[in-house]
Amino acid sequence: MKKGLIIIVGIAVIVGIVALTCTATVQTGYTGIVTTFGRVEDVTLEAGFHFKSPFQEIILMDNREQKSTFTTEAFSSDIQQVDITGSINYAINKSTAMNLFKEVGTDYFNKLVYPRMLEITKGVFSKYTAENLVANRQNLSESIRAGMHEELNNYGINVISISIENIDFTDAFTDAVEAKQVAAQKKLQAEIEQSQMTMETQQQAERKRINAEAEANVAKINADADAYALQVRSDAEAEANKKIAESLTEHLIRFNEIKAWDGRLPTYMAGQGTTTLPILNMAEQDKAPAESSTK
Template identity: 30%
Template sequence: MRNITPGTVDWKRLAVPVVLAAAVLCALGSYFTVSAGNVAVKLRFGKIVGAYGEGLHFKLPLVDTIEKFSVRIKKDSFTTEAFSKDLQTVGLTLAINHRILPDTIEAIYRNLGPEYTTTILKPMVEEWTKAVIAKYSADSLISNRVEVARELDKILKDKMAEKQVIVSDIAITNFEFSPQFLKAVEEKQIAEQEAKRATNLVEKVKKEAEQKILQAEAEAKSLRLQREVVSDNLIKLRQVEAQLKAIEKWDGRLPTYMAGGQMPFVMVK
């Protein structure tokens, strides 16, 4: 039996559990898993030594490090400000769906880094949003919302494709304008409504006047036609008709009269 001097450490006894713990740590640190929808980059002393898809993979404990990326479609929301064509401040909120492809993971990590959404995508969105918004006046942005989003979508798809990031689609979820501009828009709408109401009233009066003119012209034409019909021949025809009616009513007696106390008469056979 070994004698251990009080106050001394039995290193041999301690070495066994230390070695076992180290072995367990090495065993646990000698593999890594990549879940579905993700990819991983293995780094050895900071150098990329491989890219891995989903499943179980091995690595050197305490030497290799693993960086994982999602290859699923990711949605990010960005808020930015821009100036319109008429120099109005416009606040925008954009929703962007994007993803990376598994076979580009090494290039993405090397060129863009794991935080590419913050370092590349966000500045790109801000830059091109300002460029597109500057083409439109503030009051036309709302009515052209789909067109603005479509133009931004095309630009960002092309620009991010150069960085090997796939942009699926872009939507403008909100426009914000200054209170002064909103008040001016409201006043303009009220003025346009009043002008439209006045225009409608003028058109109504105009149509009523046109109807009266047409009615007067029709009446004048009718009177003119009546005057043309009452000709000399018509007058003679009416006289003949009157005479015929008088003959129809005659009872065959001749008129008689008294002159000098005598009654002349005419014999008619």
């Protein structure tokens, strides 16, 4: 009885071992690569439960999107050292997973992706000056991604994105850039102040010119008004004199002369030749005897 039980248990163990060695499970997001005594079979396994020979091994290749970080040093086109920190997102194609395993193996990131990434990153950075690197970070990332795609596409590795997360320069270069920026800001401020002063000077000159033109216009208007008023008065006086002259008659002249006479005769009267005859003032002579009789 005991011997039979031992046989049954032994058979069960053997069956269990065979079952374990003849089945395999491929997880979702992976591709199964089948090898027989180390030789890669021309077949791949999708996610799920599979039977296999006890002499075969199932190697899993991750098809999910993966992310890895990297750090490296590079030099700009003007020979400035740059410390770079970034990351890469990538995935391998299911259809080419077997060929990638044949050519590179499972450690394809360290053997293929990472070295290519460092090489291309340094090449891209060398095309820019140090001052232009920070401003062109997006262009840097896209250029590296394009270079990586060209290098890795034949291996079935899809480079989804490259991100340049940090760019550090040496302290000496950073200080030089800061000094240059300060100098540029001071220069710009001086130019702005000079421009403002020039503008104010021009505005003052323009205001003076406008005021001078306005004063000249006012003076001209006043002069024209005075001349016009004088002309009007002159015309009025001339017209009045004309009317007065037209209204004078000989009788009116004689009347005005008589009206203006004070009753006195001239003392002398011119005669013929050069003889001047005295004219007696009869009023005064009549007045003299009267005064004598009174005395």
